[in-house]
Amino acid sequence: MINQKLIEQEFSHLNEIVFLDVSSVVIPPKSVQEAYFGYTRDYIANFGEDVVSTSWALVHQTRADVASLIGADASEIGFVKNTAEGIGIIANGYPFQAGDNVIIPDLEHSSNLFAWIRLQEKGVDLRVVPSQHGGVDLTQITPFIDRRTKAIVLSAVQFTTGFYSDLYELGAFCSQQGILLIVDGIQAIGRLHLDVKAMNISYLACGGNKGLLATLGAGFVYCQSDITEQITPPYASYQSVRNHVKPPAITTNFRYLDWHIDARKLESGNLNYAGIAAIGAGVRLINQLGIQNIEQHVLSLDRRLRSALATTSLRIQTPVDPKHHSGIICIDYPQAQEEHVIEILKGKRIYATMRGGYIRFGLHAYNTETHIQTVVSALEEINALNSDSHTTP
Ligand SMILES: Cc1ncc(COP(=O)(O)O)c(C=O)c1O
Numbered sequence: 001m002i003n004q005k006l007i008e009q010e011f012s013h014l015n016e017i018v019f020l021d022v023s024s025v026v027i028p029p030k031s032v033q034e035a036y037f038g039y040t041r042d043y044i045a046n047f048g049e050d051v052v053s054t055s056w057a058l059v060h061q062t063r064a065d066v067a068s069l070i071g072a073d074a075s076e077i078g079f080v081k082n083t084a085e086g087i088g089i090i091a092n093g094y095p096f097q098a099g100d101n102v103i104i105p106d107l108e109h110s111s112n113l114f115a116w117i118r119l120q121e122k123g124v125d126l127r128v129v130p131s132q133h134g135g136v137d138l139t140q141i142t143p144f145i146d147r148r149t150k151a152i153v154l155s156a157v158q159f160t161t162g163f164y165s166d167l168y169e170l171g172a173f174c175s176q177q178g179i180l181l182i183v184d185g186i187q188a189i190g191r192l193h194l195d196v197k198a199m200n201i202s203y204l205a206c207g208g209n210k211g212l213l214a215t216l217g218a219g220f221v222y223c224q225s226d227i228t229e230q231i232t233p234p235y236a237s238y239q240s241v242r243n244h245v246k247p248p249a250i251t252t253n254f255r256y257l258d259w260h261i262d263a264r265k266l267e268s269g270n271l272n273y274a275g276i277a278a279i280g281a282g283v284r285l286i287n288q289l290g291i292q293n294i295e296q297h298v299l300s301l302d303r304r305l306r307s308a309l310a311t312t313s314l315r316i317q318t319p320v321d322p323k324h325h326s327g328i329i330c331i332d333y334p335q336a337q338e339e340h341v342i343e344i345l346k347g348k349r350i351y352a353t354m355r356g357g358y359i360r361f362g363l364h365a366y367n368t369e370t371h372i373q374t375v376v377s378a379l380e381e382i383n384a385l386n387s388d389s390h391t392t393p
Pocket of ligand 1: 083111184
C-alpha cells in the first residue's frame with residue numbers, strides 16, 4: 001500500500017491538477033525541491049566554505065541510495081548529466097571492435113540511439129530489430145544474434161508505447177551468451193522495480209527528470225565492475241583517477257592515468273551537485289514509499305484505466321500482454337479533432353503528453369483512483385468526438 005499521508009505531504013502542490021506527464025518531466029516533490037534549492041542556498045550562505053567536502057559527502061550518500069533502489073553496489077553507480085551521456089560513455093568507451101555487432105530495437109529514443117549509430121564509424125554493425133506490439137522480445141532478437149554480437153541495447157520501457165521489456169528473460173539470455181545487456185532506464189526507474197543483479201543488466205543509464213522524481217541535467221549510470229575496468233572514459237579529472245597529488249604539482253606521473261577502479265572512473269570534474277541532491281531526495285522518498293508498493297500501485301491504476309477503456313472504441317497502442325505493462329498508456333485520438341481533445345484535457349486540468357495522434361499517460365505514486373476517473377471521463381468525451389467524426393458526412 002502507498003503511504004497516502006506521505007504522498008499528500010510531498011505532492012500537495014499537485015492537488016489542483018491531474019498530473020500524468022511524468023514520462024516527459026516530473027514535477028518534483030517538496031523534499032526534492034528543498035534538497036535542490038537548499039544545496040545552492042547553503043553553500044552561498046557559507047561563503048563556499050567546505051563546499052567540496054560537503055558535496056562529495058552528498059555524492060557518496062546518493063550513490064548508496066541509488067544503489068539500494070536498483071540492487072547494485074554503491075561502487076557501481078556513477079553520476080552523469082543525463083541518459084545520453086551515460087549511454088555515450090559505454091558506446092564510445094567500451095572496446096567494441098570493427099566487425100562486432102550491437103542489437104537495438106527500432107523504437108529507441110535518440111539518447112539511446114545516436115551514440116550507437118555513430119559507432120558504425122568504427123566498423124561496428126548496428127542491427128535494428130523491427131518492433132511488434134510496441135517493443136521487442138527475445139524471440140524477435142535471436143535471429144539477429146551471431147558470435148560477433150557484443151551487446152543488446154534497449155529501453156526498459158519504450159517511451160512511445162509504454163512497452164516494458166522482459167529484462168529477466170533478456171538478461172538471463174545475455175549472461176549465458178556473454179553478451180552485454182545495456183539498458184536505458186529513464187522511463188522505468190523509480191516507478192517499476194528493477195533489480196540490476198537479478199535481471200543481469202550489465203550497464204544502465206538514467207536521467208533524473210522522470211520516475212526518479214528529481215530534475216533535468218543530472219542522472220546516473222550503473223556499470224558492473226568488470227565492465228568499468230574495460231571502459232576508457234571520454235574525460236579525465238582528478239576525481240576520476242588515483243594518481244593525483246595536491247596542487248600545484250597535480251601529478252607526478254605524466255605518462256598514464258591510474259583510474260579509479262569503481263564508477264568514479266566514469267565521472268569527471270565537479271558534478272551537478274544540486275541535481276545529485278535532488279536525485280538523493282527523490283530516491284529516498286521512493287525507498288521510503290517502497291518501490292514494490294509504487295510498482296503495484298502504478299500497475300493497478302494502469303489496469304483500471306485499461307478496463308474502463310474497453311467500453312470505448314479508442315485504441316490503446318500499449319501492448320495487451322500484462323507482462324509488458326508499465327504504467328504508461330498510449331491512446332489514439334482522432335487527429336482531425338486535436339483542438340477539441342486539447343480543450344477536453346485542459347478543461348479537466350489533465351497534464352499528459354500529446355504527440356501526433358496519441359495521448360500518453362504516465363503514472364506514478366502520487367496518482368489516484370480519482371485521477372483515473374477524471375481521465376476516463378475525458379476519454380469518454382474524446383471517444384464521442386470519434387463517433388461524431390464517423391457520422392459527419
Ligand atoms: C526512453 C528515453 N530515453 C531518454 C530520454 C531522455 O534522455 P536524456 O536523459 O538524455 O535527456 C527520454 C525522454 O526524454 C526517454 O523517453
